[in-house]
Amino acid sequence: xxxxxxxxxxxxxxxxxxxxxxxxxxxxxxxxxxxxxxxxxxxxxxxxxxxxxxxxxxxxxxxxxxxxxxxxxxxxxxxxxxxxxxxxxxxxxxxxxxxxxxxxxxxxxxxxxxxxxxxxxxxxxxxxxxxxxxxxxxxxxxxxxxxxxxxxxxxxxxxxxxxxxxxxxxxxxxxxxxxxxxxxxxxxxxxxxxxxxxxxxxxxxxxxxxxxxxxxxxxxxxxxxxxxxxxx
Numbered sequence: 001x002x003x004x005x006x007x008x009x010x011x012x013x014x015x016x017x018x019x020x021x022x023x024x025x026x027x028x029x030x031x032x033x034x035x036x037x038x039x040x041x042x043x044x045x046x047x048x049x050x051x052x053x054x055x056x057x058x059x060x061x062x063x064x065x066x067x068x069x070x071x072x073x074x075x076x077x078x079x080x081x082x083x084x085x086x087x088x089x090x091x092x093x094x095x096x097x098x099x100x101x102x103x104x105x106x107x108x109x110x111x112x113x114x115x116x117x118x119x120x121x122x123x124x125x126x127x128x129x130x131x132x133x134x135x136x137x138x139x140x141x142x143x144x145x146x147x148x149x150x151x152x153x154x155x156x157x158x159x160x161x162x163x164x165x166x167x168x169x170x171x172x173x174x175x176x177x178x179x180x181x182x183x184x185x186x187x188x189x190x191x192x193x194x195x196x197x198x199x200x201x202x203x204x205x206x207x208x209x210x211x212x213x214x215x216x217x218x219x220x221x222x223x224x225x226x227x228x229x230x231x232x
Contacts, residue, residue, distance in 0.1 A: 017045045038074060049086050059090035082220065144174065153178075
């Protein structure tokens with residue numbers, strides 16, 4: 001399975017996302033923000049970083065990049081798309097996901113291993129998890145506070161479109177502890193934590209078994225590979 005990872009000016013985690021795809025058994029395909037060619041990939045990842053220096057609003061300029069025209073069209077046709085951190089911000093700015101992301105309520109950049117609860121295990125990117133399962137994923141952001149109107153929040157909750165929720169501590173002031181959401185079809189998922197940093201023993205979060213042994217993030221990438229192969 002070929003999974004495209006788009007590089008924007010200021011992307012930092014594109015290579016990490018490519019490695020995660022490879023470790024999960026897929027073939028990563030490097031894509032460029034200035035292209036209109038998705039090269040026939042089976043899924044897409046919008047990685048973390050500081051696209052265009054986070055000027056204007058995080059993800060706002062990147063959401064207008066040439067390739068995003070193709071991303072929006074493909075996502076609306078059902079192609080699986082994952083937005084991680086800055087990628088989540090891009091998906092919100094491109095209106096593929098509802099709500100928005102604002103400055104952390106404490107005003108500081110935060111970097112920590114974060115416990116998440118999987119609320120929706122039926123999306124293209126979460127099907128290898130179980131609903132209610134708690135996972136530990138690295139988090140690093142300065143503008144990760146999820147906001148939306150009360151009406152939108154109620155709809156997301158009612159339709160089961162909250163994909164992940166922060167557990168133990170709300171690190172950035174996200175309303176209703178929301179860490180990630182999905183679109184109605186379940187093919188587009190965005191979250192602020194970084195699953196690509198928890199895919200390989202020796203480089204992930206600490207666990208009770210050993211330091212840096214956490215690989216909970218690998219499930220995101222195996223989920224989309226398994227789901228796509230089954231549907232094929």
